[in-house]
Structures are given as C-alpha cells and as structure tokens.
Amino acid sequence: MQRHKRRIATAASAMTASLLLSLPLTASPAHAASHDPIVFVHGISSSASTWDDWVADFEADGYSSSQLFAWSYDWTQSNATTARQLATEVKTVLAKTGAAKVDLVVHSMGALSGRYYLKNLGxxxxxxxxVSTAGVNHGTSVASLCGWLYTSCEEMETDSSFLKALNSGDETPGSVAYAAYWSNCDAAIDPDSSAELSGASDVGVGCVSHENMNNDHGVYEQVRAFLG
Structure with missing residues (x-):
C-alpha cells in the first residue's frame, strides 16, 4: 500500500512539473513594459500612416501596440504651432502609459517641430x-518650391529666421540622447549634410530615398538598436 502511494505521489509530482514547464513565461510582458513609449512625428505632405511599417517592426521586436503612437497634425501650419500640439500629445501619452519619458522618432520636417519642442517648450x-530620420535640420534648397504656399515649407528654407533661431546655440539640448540618420542620395535634403545635428550621433545610411528613410528595414534596425 505504501509503495502504491509513493508511485501515485511520484506521478503527481512529475505531472505538476510538466504543467509548470508548459506554462508561458512572463518575461516578455515585463520586458515590453521596460520600453519608453514612442511618439512618431511625420513630415510635410504626410500622415501617421507613413509609420505603419516601423510600428509593425517595433511590435515584432517586443513593443506592445499601446506603447506606439503615430501622430498626425496639420503639416501646413508653422512648425512652432505643431511643436505646441506635440507637447500636448506627449503629455497625453505619458498619462496613458504611466511612463516618465517618451522616445521621439521623427521624419523630414517632423524634426523641426520635435526640436522646437525640446529647445523651447521644456x-x-x-x-x-x-531620432531624426532625413530631418531637415538645417534647411533644404528644395523648400523654395513650396515656401510661397505654406508657412511650414517656408520655415524649411536654408536662410529662414525659424531655422536660424532653432540652430542658434546648442542643437542638442538637455540630457536627451540624439541621433540623426541621413542618406547620400536624398533628393529632398540639399545639401545632404543638412540632416546632421551638432552633438548628435550622425549616421550615414547609404543610398536610401527620402520617402523610404522612415520605412526602410535596415534604417529601422539601427534606430531600434539606438533606442536600446
């Protein structure tokens, strides 16, 4: 009888161990929660959907959809106005997620409102x-084609008062970690060096078009590594 009871106990112990091993590990959600939420800021003549590929990539790499915020705004308005709206968006994201800080990932003209927010709005x-991808950080000659139509485009002209003020003094203020990704065949950024930022990690990604800089998977992998 005692031997029979020991066999039952042994079998029960083995079954319990097997069930425990089959349970899903909880490390993944804990790891995902450790990420800063990301706010994505698009450029001129664009919308939040321009980030669809990277949002999917971040989700595949462990971020949850509730940590990824692709934001749309009126791209015709002054970048200063957009920056004030971005400040509100960031506070909304922090309230929703309970995070202390966000990561900002921007493309093209989105770099200007993002940097204005950092420099002038706390x-x-x-x-x-x-993270600036193909950011018009120091202007572009191409902006002359639309500067007479939109305030936002006029502010991208190389000699604009907006850019002179934005780039005066420290281009990378605060304790923020800055990175600027640029391409040597970006037809929208002229000259190519305009996409660089003094004090940032400036990264040449090779020949990637302006339109693909924020959905190219190779660029994504570098951005993902930078965000840690």
Whole structure:
C-alpha cells in the first residue's frame, strides 16, 4: 500500500512539473513594459500612416501596440504651432502609459517641430531619445518650391529666421540622447549634410530615398538598436 502511494505521489509530482514547464513565461510582458513609449512625428505632405511599417517592426521586436503612437497634425501650419500640439500629445501619452519619458522618432520636417519642442517648450524633461530620420535640420534648397504656399515649407528654407533661431546655440539640448540618420542620395535634403545635428550621433545610411528613410528595414534596425 505504501509503495502504491509513493508511485501515485511520484506521478503527481512529475505531472505538476510538466504543467509548470508548459506554462508561458512572463518575461516578455515585463520586458515590453521596460520600453519608453514612442511618439512618431511625420513630415510635410504626410500622415501617421507613413509609420505603419516601423510600428509593425517595433511590435515584432517586443513593443506592445499601446506603447506606439503615430501622430498626425496639420503639416501646413508653422512648425512652432505643431511643436505646441506635440507637447500636448506627449503629455497625453505619458498619462496613458504611466511612463516618465517618451522616445521621439521623427521624419523630414517632423524634426523641426520635435526640436522646437525640446529647445523651447521644456521637452527635454519628457524625452529620453530623439531620432531624426532625413530631418531637415538645417534647411533644404528644395523648400523654395513650396515656401510661397505654406508657412511650414517656408520655415524649411536654408536662410529662414525659424531655422536660424532653432540652430542658434546648442542643437542638442538637455540630457536627451540624439541621433540623426541621413542618406547620400536624398533628393529632398540639399545639401545632404543638412540632416546632421551638432552633438548628435550622425549616421550615414547609404543610398536610401527620402520617402523610404522612415520605412526602410535596415534604417529601422539601427534606430531600434539606438533606442536600446
């Protein structure tokens, strides 16, 4: 009888161990929660949907959909106005997620509102990483084609008062980690060096078009590594 009871106990112990091994591990959700939420800012003549590929990539790499915020705004308005709206968006994201800071990932003209927010609106207190992809950080000759139509485009002209003020002094203020990714065959950024930022990690990604800079998977992998 005692031997029979020991056999039952042994079998039960083995079954319990097997069930425990089959349970899903909880490390993944804990790891996902450790990420800063990301706010994506598009450029001129664009919308939040321009980030669809990267949002999917981040989700595949462990981010949850509730940590990824592709934001749309009126791209014709002044980048200063957009920056004030971005400040509100960041506070909304922090309230939703309970995070202390966000990462800002921007494309093209989105770099201007993002940098204005950091420099002039106290954004450095709420941003951990700032990533500029094909950012019009020092203007572009191409902006002359639309500067007479839109305030936002006029501000991208190389000698605009907006850019002179934005780039005066420290281009990478605060304790934010900055990175600027640029291409040597970006037809929208002229000259190519305009996409660089003094004080940032400036990364040449090779020949990637302006339109593909924020959906190219190779660029994504570098951005993902930078965000840690």
């Amino acid at each position: 954004g450095t207190a709420y941003v951990d990483h700032f």
